[in-house]
Amino acid sequence: MLASVAEGGGSDLHGILTINNESRKVSTSEHERVVKHHYDSMTEGFYLQWNPDHIHLRLFEPGECPGPDEMLRDSAGLARAVERMIEVVVAPAGIEERHHVVDAGCGVGGTAIHLARTRGCAVTGVNLNELQLEIARREATDAGLDGRVGFEYADCSRSLPFPDDSIDAVVNIESACHYSDRGRFLREVRRILKPGGRIAAQDWMARDGLSATEYDEYIQPLCEA
Numbered sequence: 001m002l003a004s005v006a007e008g009g010g011s012d013l014h015g016i017l018t019i020n021n022e023s024r025k026v027s028t029s030e031h032e033r034v035v036k037h038h039y040d041s042m043t044e045g046f047y048l049q050w051n052p053d054h055i056h057l058r059l060f061e062p063g064e065c066p067g068p069d070e071m072l073r074d075s076a077g078l079a080r081a082v083e084r085m086i087e088v089v090v091a092p093a094g095i096e097e098r099h100h101v102v103d104a105g106c107g108v109g110g111t112a113i114h115l116a117r118t119r120g121c122a123v124t125g126v127n128l129n130e131l132q133l134e135i136a137r138r139e140a141t142d143a144g145l146d147g148r149v150g151f152e153y154a155d156c157s158r159s160l161p162f163p164d165d166s167i168d169a170v171v172n173i174e175s176a177c178h179y180s181d182r183g184r185f186l187r188e189v190r191r192i193l194k195p196g197g198r199i200a201a202q203d204w205m206a207r208d209g210l211s212a213t214e215y216d217e218y219i220q221p222l223c224e225a
């Protein structure tokens with residue numbers, strides 16, 4: 001299983017990959033290849049067990065959580081919990097109908113489709129995983145949103161395929177943890193956002209000051225699984 005962090009700066013950037021509990025330094029392109037491969041191999045599992053449209057955490061209210069023997073995908077509160085999470089994350093971006101939004105690391109397109117449906121805005125999702133892009137395009141077509149939602153290949157660690165000052169909001173959900181160069185991603189976000197544009201992001205992070213015991217208890221299991 002995979003965990004990845006970026007390290008270094010400028011042209012020396014490389015990632016540290018932890019696969020099956022063994023960490024090693026790798027080049028940026030190797031880092032990207034492994035992340036792609038990870039999502040190639042995991043997408044079907046996410047689809048069958050988690051949720052067909054979203055690959056991110058959910059905000060369940062008390063009483064909504066699936067029971068111990070219940071498959072997450074089948075739980076009654078799943079759709080509400082997924083949308084609640086998106087709404088909490090994107091609220092500060094103040095997305096409106098007239099906006100062009102970029103969903104960076106868009107998975108299979110669930111957030112892009114949700115935003116286009118609920119706000120009426122235009123959304124372009126970008127991702128480096130071709131399998132997920134293909135699913136996202138199909139879902140947008142099935143939802144009748146072809147004119148408003150599009151999906152493009154992009155590696156967010158390198159560049160975002162949009163002109164300067166052209167985008168109103170960037171949404172980035174549980175994706176930047178994989179980037180080999182997050183500084184470059186944020187510079188690209190700044191370049192493409194119009195003045196006053198916003199990024200709304202959510203990711204997995206360890207809080208500061210964790211003890212070794214807490215690290216072993218809470219962080220290491222995530223890196224392993």
Ligand SMILES: C[S@@+](CC[C@H](N)C(=O)[O-])C[C@H]1O[C@@H](n2cnc3c(N)ncnc32)[C@H](O)[C@@H]1O
Nearest residue numbers: 054055056105106107127128129155156175178
């Ligand atoms: C945990 S999934 C989240 C997907 C989506 N944001 C969602 O909420 O459903 C992480 C996503 O980031 C994408 N990703 C990882 N590294 C990337 C990169 N360097 N550039 C673009 N997308 C990337 C993966 O392919 C995957 O779609």
